[in-house]
Amino acid sequence: MRAEQKERTRLALIAEARRLFAARGYADVGLSEITAAAGVTKGALYHQFDGKVALFRAVLEAVHREIADRVVAAAEGDPWAAFVAGCQAFLTATTDPALQRILLVDGPAVLGWAEWRAFDEATSAFHLEEALTGLMRLGLLPERPAAPLTRLLSGAMNEAALWLATEPSALDDTRRALTELLESLRCR
Template identity: 60%
Template sequence: MKTHGVRAQQREQTRQALLRESRRLFAARGYGAVSLSEIVSEAGVTKGALYHLFESKAELFRAVLEQVQQEVAETVARTADVHDDLWTRLTAGCQAFLTASTAPDIQRIMLIDGPAVLGWNEWRAMDEAASARHLADALTELIEEGTIAAQPVAPLTHLLSGAMNEAALWLAQSDDPADLPATQAALVQILQALRNR
């Protein structure tokens, strides 16, 4: 029984080393420029150990992407949840997403390589599970309390999520530090337009 526990612990340590090193390499150079040989070498494990945990490089990338999306979602939720007012929660959460997703490593993995490696449908499903669901919940609550006019939540969620993802991609290409505050101000204007007077 003790041996099983040791093996499970070693397996988890190997998995964490693979995730850590592949994330670092994918963020620095992009998915296409990183080989499995390089990942296992950096992680200090064998290819056999990698294939025992992940069927392919794409599956390893998917696990890294899931980790990145979860971290961004947790940052957004933590930022939003300190506010009692539902409207402030929504705006703070949207701003937190925009800020978090402008980190170069997050952009590369989550917004650039994610859809390219996994395909748009799988990436979209993962994005929805990680953060779009929280946005939909916030919008639903605001509609229920009358702050936002009654309307279908799904299209509104996709429009806002798409706008924020596109803004984060645009910011990734920008060298102007004034672009982030300008984008945040534009986001406030878009959100304000939804609010009932």
């Protein structure tokens, strides 16, 4: 079958690109290196993707999907507990160095902020804002515009994850700080 060979090539390119981008960053990895690792040539890459940026976009999609899956899987229990667990799962996921650089460092720079936000909107931020409005409806959070709060919390978790990359010993303290931050917002 021709289509499955194509898909195998595509997945190999995405996988190798993701590995290399995560390790050394978008700018420091050449296409030749990616194609060599995937066992194809530049022709194959350009047959599958519109260019280096398009390849990165595909990699970022995969990363986003993975994070969303992890967060959804972790969010269980009563509404408030599920919310906190989801946030903690997000922190854990974005602490993973294999995801971090692609998602939080190179993502905005390569795609530009506008497109990066569109990705984020479709996954993390969307779920977070949904969760926040849900908690407000249940009376667990004071009613207020959800969008700004979504950004504040999303940014807090992103930055905390990045900081943890250089300060891994602070993981427990950061988890606690995040929980306390969320609890302090809760209706009492």
